[in-house]
Amino acid sequence: MQKVTVLGAGVMGTALAIHLAKQKNEVKLWGTRWDNVTIENYKATGKCEKLNTDIPSGVEFFLVDELEKALQDSSIVILAVTSDGIRDITESISHYINKDIIIANIAKGIEEKSLMTMSEIIEDSLSGQLKNIPVVKIGGPLRAIEVANEVFSEAIFASKNIEAARILQRTFKAPYFKSDVTTDIIGVEICAALKNSYAITIGICEGMYENMDNPKAAMIARGCMELAALVKAKGGNMETTLGLAGIGDLYVTAQGGRNRALGKLLGQGKSMKDALEEMKNQTIEGYSAAKVGYKLAKTLEEEGKLKLSDISLLAELYRVLFEDKPAVEALKDYWSN
Structure with missing residues (x-):
């Protein structure tokens, strides 16, 4: 006790x-x-x-x-x-x-x-x-x-x-x-910090292809692969992303909540501004996390520990959330590269 x-x-x-x-x-x-x-x-x-x-x-x-x-x-x-x-x-x-x-x-x-x-x-x-x-x-x-x-x-x-x-x-x-x-505390921390951002991409897929599973499954898998690249670059253990901290937490987060809801609105073609207004400007943890995650990735690239091509999905999400790129266009660009 x-x-x-x-x-x-x-x-x-x-x-x-x-x-x-x-x-x-x-x-x-x-x-x-x-x-x-x-x-x-x-x-x-x-x-x-x-x-x-x-x-x-x-x-x-x-x-x-x-x-x-x-x-x-x-x-x-x-x-x-x-x-x-x-x-x-x-x-x-x-x-x-x-x-x-x-x-x-x-x-x-x-x-x-x-x-x-x-x-x-x-x-x-x-x-x-x-x-x-x-x-x-x-x-x-x-x-x-x-x-x-x-x-x-x-x-x-x-x-x-x-x-x-x-x-x-x-x-x-x-x-x-x-x-x-x-x-591997750094691995668990990175997974916890960024899983909300990758949940937005799963919501985008839901908005684009409602009731279809292939794209959402791909987002979960690719999200974990990108988390693994970030964890490794920060000195953590890539295997952490294969367990409870990575795929486990991402799966639960992607089942519902505000991050997925935001993504679904974006996937339906709404602008970031309109999507946030529809959600009555609720706090979306994955929104701010994507900005910091992308900044971390760029810093790690400058240090020679990561290539931005290793986190192409996060990079496209950043462009949607902060550079007004349409979500459908961003996901199509991700799939075509």
């Missing part, structure tokens, strides 16, 4: 808290300033309506101004905030944690300015005796509602410190939840 603090009371943070509490861990769930109403509702009802489930009575709830109390005596801290909040939350918790803690992270992304992954940002934000704290990336095909409702799921825990990854593996283990461990 571990003492776990989950930071971030969105659906994924809440789902992880529910799962961990069911495994008899001591769980604290802390909400950011955007989660105050959510935390108060949890306290009042003991339910999460978005996940359609009760929250185990053992979960303790903490508001934004109770961070120090939420972290007290914890052995594992899980960061479940948005990617743009990772640096700030890591700096905030550094005042209240000690060197014996494990930091796990489920946020995904690459910082545009530095091109750092989330785990690299966490490591960069720690100083002094905290510099050697193990950082574990939680990856794989994990839909929050399924994790919370005991649907069979598999994850992968990645860390430079393999024993820290194994501790997470044991902490999460359940009859309906199993996992792998790996030291």
